[in-house]
Every structure is written in structure tokens, then in C-alpha cells.
Amino acid sequence: MRRLWVHIGHDKTGSSYLQSVFARNLDMLGAAGIAYPVRPDLRETAAKGQTTSGTENGPDLESRMAALPGGLDVLLS
Amino acid sequence: MAEQPDAELGRWQDWCRTFGFDELHVLLFTRDPVAHAVSSYLQTVRWHGQTDPLDTYVLGYHPPLIVLRVLERLQAAPWVTSVTVRNYSRVRERLTAEVLDWLPLLRDMAFAEDTGEVVNRGLSDTELALVLRMNRRSPDRARAFAMRALLLFPEAESARAALARGAGTGGFAKWRRHGHGQRTGPARRPVQHRHPPPARARGHATGNRDHAGADGAGVGAGAGGSDFRALTGSGRLPLGRHGPRVCLLMTDPESAMPLPRTATTFAPPVMEARRWLEGMTFTEDRPLINVSQAAPVDPPPEGLRRHIAETALTVAEAHLYGPVLGLPELRDEVATQFSAAYGGEIAAAQVAITSGCNQAFCAAIMSLCGEGDEVILPTPWYFNHKMWLDMLGVTTVPLATGRDLLPDPERAAALITDRTRAIVLVTPNNPGGVEYPAELVRAFFDMARARGIALIVDETYRDFDSRSGAPHDLFTDPDWHDTLIQLYSFSKAYRLTGHRVGAMITSAARLAEAEKFLDTVTICPNQLGQHAALWGMRNLSQWLAGERAEILDRRAAISDHFPMLEATGWKLMGVGAYFAYVEHPFDAPSDEVAQKLVQEAHVLTLPGTMFMPASDASGQRQMRIAFANVDRAGIQTLFERLKAVQI
Numbered sequence: 165m166r167r168l169w170v171h172i173g174h175d176k177t178g179s180s181y182l183q184s185v186f187a188r189n190l191d192m193l194g195a196a197g198i199a200y201p202v203r204p205d206l207r208e209t210a211a212k213g214q215t216t217s218g219t220e221n222g223p224d225l226e227s228r229m230a231a232l233p234g235g236l237d238v239l240l241s
Numbered sequence: 242m243a244e245q246p247d248a249e250l251g252r253w254q255d256w257c258r259t260f261g262f263d264e265l266h267v268l269l270f271t272r273d274p275v276a277h278a279v280s281s282y283l284q285t286v287r288w289h290g291q292t293d294p295l296d297t298y299v300l301g302y303h304p305p306l307i308v309l310r311v312l313e314r315l316q317a318a319p320w321v322t323s324v325t326v327r328n329y330s331r332v333r334e335r336l337t338a339e340v341l342d343w344l345p346l347l348r349d350m351a352f353a354e355d356t357g358e359v360v361n362r363g364l365s366d367t368e369l370a371l372v373l374r375m376n377r378r379s380p381d382r383a384r385a386f387a388m389r390a391l392l393l394f395p396e397a398e399s400a401r402a403a404l405a406r407g408a409g410t411g412g413f414a415k416w417r418r419h420g421h422g423q424r425t426g427p428a429r430r431p432v433q434h435r436h437p438p439p440a441r442a443r444g445h446a447t448g449n450r451d452h453a454g455a456d457g458a459g460v461g462a463g464a465g466g467s468d469f470r471a472l473t474g475s476g477r478l479p480l481g482r483h484g485p486r487v488c489l490l491m492t493d494p495e496s497a498m499p500l501p502r503t504a505t506t507f508a509p510p511v512m513e514a515r516r517w518l519e520g521m522t523f524t525e526d527r528p529l530i531n532v533s534q535a536a537p538v539d540p541p542p543e544g545l546r547r548h549i550a551e552t553a554l555t556v557a558e559a560h561l562y563g564p565v566l567g568l569p570e571l572r573d574e575v576a577t578q579f580s581a582a583y584g585g586e587i588a589a590a591q592v593a594i595t596s597g598c599n600q601a602f603c604a605a606i607m608s609l610c611g612e613g614d615e616v617i618l619p620t621p622w623y624f625n626h627k628m629w630l631d632m633l634g635v636t637t638v639p640l641a642t643g644r645d646l647l648p649d650p651e652r653a654a655a656l657i658t659d660r661t662r663a664i665v666l667v668t669p670n671n672p673g674g675v676e677y678p679a680e681l682v683r684a685f686f687d688m689a690r691a692r693g694i695a696l697i698v699d700e701t702y703r704d705f706d707s708r709s710g711a712p713h714d715l716f717t718d719p720d721w722h723d724t725l726i727q728l729y730s731f732s733k734a735y736r737l738t739g740h741r742v743g744a745m746i747t748s749a750a751r752l753a754e755a756e757k758f759l760d761t762v763t764i765c766p767n768q769l770g771q772h773a774a775l776w777g778m779r780n781l782s783q784w785l786a787g788e789r790a791e792i793l794d795r796r797a798a799i800s801d802h803f804p805m806l807e808a809t810g811w812k813l814m815g816v817g818a819y820f821a822y823v824e825h826p827f828d829a830p831s832d833e834v835a836q837k838l839v840q841e842a843h844v845l846t847l848p849g850t851m852f853m854p855a856s857d858a859s860g861q862r863q864m865r866i867a868f869a870n871v872d873r874a875g876i877q878t879l880f881e882r883l884k885a886v887q888i
Contacts, residue, residue, distance in 0.1 A: 177270035177329035
């Protein structure tokens with residue numbers, strides 16, 4: 165069974181902090197069968213604790229999700 | 242999601258199809274609106290050139306409505322499997338743990354959290370003052386400054402700003418609006434002031450190069466502006482009579498010290514009502530009729546007083562500590578008599594004696610609830626119940642009753658959440674006077690059991706029930722104790738109010754929990770009072786029957802004489818126990834009416850507002866008349882006086 169996990173904020177409720185935590189813990193999420201399709205070029209920034217838009221709800225989100233292994237759950241934030 | 246929830250939900254549905262998701266789980270953090278508004282405001286100051294003061298900003302603040310809209314849409318979307326909502330304000334210290342709970346991770350997994358850098362602290366007080374001022378001149382330079390300050394001083398403490406009406410009296414006011422500090426551009430609709438700012442304020446706007454329409458703009462029209470003159474002022478806070486309606490305070494509801502527990506609830510209503518008597522003089526031909534409190538005014542019958550005196554003289558233990566859960570003989574007597582009265586099996590081990598029925602309620606709640614749990618109280622409620630829940634940090638969920646004052650089990654069931662721990666029934670009801678039908682009590686019991694919560698039935702007035710026989714059949718169920726907590730008072734039956742003796746009847750296991758509380762607070766119930774209650778139970782049943790007959794006659798007198806009041810628009814909603822619960826005919830809230838009745842009719846009642854949440858306006862039309870101390874003739878006099886009152 166494949167599941168989609170969506171964290172939808174809202175603003176000013178620690179979203180940047182959580183997105184930073186997610187970016188720093190891709191391995192652990194992966195071990196639990198969860199992919200977090202953050203843009204590769206933003207991963208470092210987020211992991212450092214700077215504000216990003218998480219998995220960025222832009223037009224390229226679908227292509228990033230499509231590139232994930234089919235067996236994994238997906239976490240969006 | 243906030244802007245176009247339907248479009249976004251549509252995308253999610255597409256993803257489920259395209260990528261083969263079988264389930265879709267949503268996590269949303271909300272936040273207490275005051276803290277969120279302040280935080281959002283600071284954000285607009287730092288990054289978006291905000292020049293308005295906080296009070297102007299909050300006038301257009303509406304995110305809670307967006308959250309509600311989004312939640313409605315999420316609930317309506319069948320492809321959304323679950324929606325988890327957490328209040329950031331309550332869980333901010335364990336945010337990551339909340340997410341770990343939500344995700345299906347392995348038990349012992351833990352996120353690496355320490356990023357070594359501060360993600361996004363709020364503006365400090367000094368930054369707020371500076372950036373707000375710089376935004377008037379150059380938002381770009383202000384933003385650059387704010388960014389640099391954030392990097393240079395990552396640990397600076399965020400401004401602890403919150404809103405408070407009438408903050409001028411608090412002494413922490415940090416700024417005020419005056420003059421016209423708004424940027425050039427089309428005039429905005431001015432903020433409506435109840436009082437225009439004082440004329441002398443005009444002068445302070447000088448020095449702001451951007452301000453438009455120098456003098457003619459007028460004081461009222463320039464209300465959208467502000468400055469920080471007061472920030473560096475040395476205790477000379479410019480807060481005259483026409484000061485701001487809303488100010489910035491140094492209090493953050495999320496990080497503020499918690500309130501003392503007693504500060505979380507209201508003052509005792511009976512005491513407040515007594516204060517209405519201050520300064521009043523009552524004449525002999527028109528004495529005060531006090532129908533505010535449900536308590537006998539006469540002492541116990543002489544036989545009982547003699548027994549108390551003899552016990553005091555001859556029984557040494559009656560002056561010493563006793564068992565926490567009460568005198569064994571009294572527990573036994575209650576168990577035997579109640580088993581017979583209710584046709585069920587109640588063991589002495591399932592009876593605890595408490596220091597009055599109020600303490601029984603407190604002990605029951607202590608054994609049921611943690612902070613943030615919920616308890617359902619039908620309204621109008623017994624105010625001490627509400628006060629105790631407030632002081633424990635337990636949320637009271639009001640269950641409105643209809644014109645017949647009877648609570649509806651189905652409406653109650655709809656109010657149950659995963660935090661609900663109990664429903665409380667008071668029958669015969671204080672303040673409503675109504676006796677709950679046995680089937681109704683049974684329906685609540687069955688529903689409570691099915692939903693895994695407790696049913697507390699406060700039967701303080703059971704000895705004055707007009708019905709003969711058992712008022713409900715709950716004890717006939719051999720497993721009654723898995724759901725039922727019955728509360729009782731010896732105060733009314735034997736006129737022992739000052740001795741403080743009540744009882745709590747439930748499972749022995751729950752009593753063992755309650756014992757911790759009782760031991761800590763009172764160690765044991767009043768020994769003399771317990772001996773008195775025991776003697777009363779064994780010797781005063783005939784006398785009590787006479788007391789009941791007298792109360793029932795007074796109740797009948799209420800019904801007999803009420804038509805006289807009905808003619809002037811009063812309505813009788815419920816009558817029984819010690820109470821008549823009525824609707825007054827006046828175009829004024831009941832707390833005002835009650836004070837008028839003291840002045841004009843020399844009658845002290847309690848207003849319905851004392852038995853209702855402020856959000857329920859029906860309390861403003863209702864009053865409680867505690868008639869137990871007024872005889873038949875007195876009830877006629879009472880009604881004649883009420884009838885004559887015009888407000």
C-alpha cells in the first residue's frame with residue numbers, strides 16, 4: 165500500500181523548522197520507506213536551517229514525484 | 242491550499258491516481274490566533290515593508306477563517322484518508338515528536354534535529370522599532386538591515402508582543418497611534434475610532450518626511466499611522482483618556498508564565514450576589530427575601546444536635562483523624578440504604594465519604610481528567626462544577642438544553658471527542674429544578690458506557706424528589722460501577738451544611754485514585770459531621786419525610802401562585818428540588834435585573850448569567866429562585882413584589 169503524507173503548514177507554525185528537519189533526515193525517512201522529494205539544490209540550504217519552501221509546490225513537483233521509486237510513500241511539506 | 246483549496250485538492254486526487262497512492266494523510270498545525278497574528282505581523286514588518294501598527298494590521302487579520310475553510314474542504318474530500326490537526330501553540334516544544342507520531346516510522350527512530358542554526362526567529366523589540374521606522378523611508382534598506390541583524394544576532398530574543406484591549410491601564414504600552422504617519426499614496430479608509438486621538442498628537446508626526454497632507458488631513462483621518470515615540474520614553478507613556486483601544490504588550494500568550502490556577506475561573510457567584518446587598522437597608526415591613534442560596538437556614542433538629550454534642554463529649558476518635566474515605570459505619574449505612582432504595586448492589590467499598598458534595602465532584606474529576614481533557618455539562622450548569630473544571634485546565638463543553646431544561650443524549654453524543662472524559666448530570670437539577678426522567682438518565686448511561694466515558698450523576702437533592710421510588714434504574718445493572726459515579730450530599734437532608742459531609746459512590750478502584758486527592762486535601766472528612774450523618778440516616782427518616790413534604794408543598798405553592806407573575810410576562814421553566822428557574826420579562830440582562838430586584842423589590846435572586854457560558858445569551862433572560870427557605874405565604878409575598886417591579 166502506498167501512502168501520501170502531506171504537511172500543509174500553516175504559516176508561522178514551525179514549517180521552516182520542520183522542513184529543515186526533513187531535509188536533514190532523508191536517510192532515516194528512506195529507511196522507513198518514505199521519500200521526501202526536496203529539490204536537490206535546496207536540500208543543503210534547508211538542512212542548514214534556512215528558510216525554504218520545503219518540497220516546493222511548483223510545476224516541477226510532479227516530475228520529482230514521478231522520479232521516485234514506486235514502492236515508497238511520499239512526504240510533502 | 243489557502244488560496245485555492247479546491248484546485249489543490251483536485252491535484253492531490255490526480256496524484257493519487259497517477260502515482261498510485263492508496264491513502265492520503267494530511268497534517269496541519271494551527272496556532273492560537275493572537276500569537277499567530279503577532280507573528281504574522283512581525284513577518285510583514287521584516288520582509289514586506291509594513292508601516293502600519295499592529296492594531297491596524299489585526300483589523301484585517303482573517304487566517305482562522307481560511308483554516309476553517311480548508312478544514313471543511315479536507316473533510317469533504319473522500320480521497321483524504323485522515324486529517325491530523327495539532328495546535329502549534331500547545332506543542333511547539335515537541336514539534337518534531339508530533340510529526341514522528343504522525344508518520345509511520347519505526348518506534349525507536351529519532352530525527353536528527355539540531356541544525357546548528359536558527360531557522361527563523363521573530364524580530365526583537367529593538368529590530369521591530371527600527372525596521373518599522375525604516376520601512377517608511379526605504380523598505381529595501383529595511384529588509385537588508387533585518388536580514389543582516391538576523392544573521393548577526395541569531396539568538397536575539399523575539400518581541401513578545403500581544404494584543405490587549407484597553408492596555409493603557411497596564412503600564413506596558415509601548416506605542417500609540419497619533420497624527421498621520423502613513424506613506425504617500427492614495428488615502429486609505431481611516432480606522433474608525435470611538436474616540437478621536439487628542440489634538441495635541443498632531444505635532445508628533447513631524448519628522449516623518451513621507452507623511453502626506455500635512456495638517457488638513459485631520460486627526461481622525463490619519464488614524465492609520467503611528468510611531469515609536471513611546472518606545473524610548475522614560476515612563477512618560479502618552480496614554481490619556483483618549484489613548485489607543487489596542488496596544489502592544491510585552492506578553493506572549495505562548496511563552497508567558499501560566500496563570501495561577503485560581504485566576505482561570507470566576508469569583509464565587511453567591512458571594513458576588515451578597516455584595517449587591519451592601520449599602521442597602523431593608524425595612525421591617527419590607528424585609529429582604531433572600532432566594533439566592535440553596536441552603537437551609539435552620540439548624541438540625543434537636544435530637545441530632547444532642548447527638549453531636551454527646552459525640553463531642555464522649556467519643557474521643559470524633560476529634561481525631563479518621564480513615565481517608567470515611568467512617569466505615571457510615572459507608573456501610575449508605576451502601577445498605579442506597580442498595581435498597583435503588584434496587585441494586587452497592588458495597589461499602591464502593592462508597593467514599595467526602596467533605597461535602599462539592600469535594601466529591603472535585604475528587605471524581607481528579608480521578609478522570611488530565612489537563613486539556615473535556616467534560617460535558619448541560620446548561621444551565623452548577624457554577625462550582627464549572628469553576629473546578631476551569632481551575633484544573635479541563636475544558637467545559639456546554640450542552641444546551643431546550644425550554645424543558647432536559648439535556649438530549651444525542652446532542653451530547655455529538656459533542657464527544659477523544660478528549661471527553663465525562664458527562665455530568667444533576668438531578669433533581671440545580672439550578673433548573675427539573676427532575677430528569679429515569680429513561681433519560683438511563684439513555685445517558687448507555688451512551689456514556691458505549692463511548693467509554695464516565696457518567697457523573699449528582700443527586701444532592703434526591704431526598705426532595707417528588708417521585709416515589711428510585712429516580713433511575715442505573716444501580717440495577719450489576720456493572721453500574723464501570724460507568725457511573727454518583728454524588729450525594731448530607732447537607733440538605735439533615736441541615737448539616739456547615740459540617741461538610743457528602744458522598745461519592747463508584748468503583749472501589751476509582752475510590753482508590755480519589756483517595757490520593759482526598760488524603761492530600763482534607764485527610765479525612767469532618768468526624769463529628771460523619772457521626773451526625775450516620776445518626777441522621779438511622780434515626781431521622783420520618784423527620785426527613787416531613788421535610789420533603791414541606792419542600793414539595795412550597796414547590797406546589799410556586800406553581801399555584803405563578804399565574805400571577807405570568808400575567809406580567811414571567812415564565813416558569815422548571816420547578817423542583819429547592820429551585821424555580823424562571824424567565825424574566827424585562828428588556829435587560831438578568832445580572833442587571835437581579836440587582837434591580839434587590840433595590841426595588843428587596844428580593845435577592847441569582848441571574849441566569851451565573852449558570853451559563855457568556856456565549857449563551859439565554860442566561861440573560863433567566864433567573865434562579867431558591868425557594869426552600871420561603872414558606873407558602875412567603876412565596877405569595879415574593880411573587881407580589883416581583884409582579885410590581887417595572888424595569
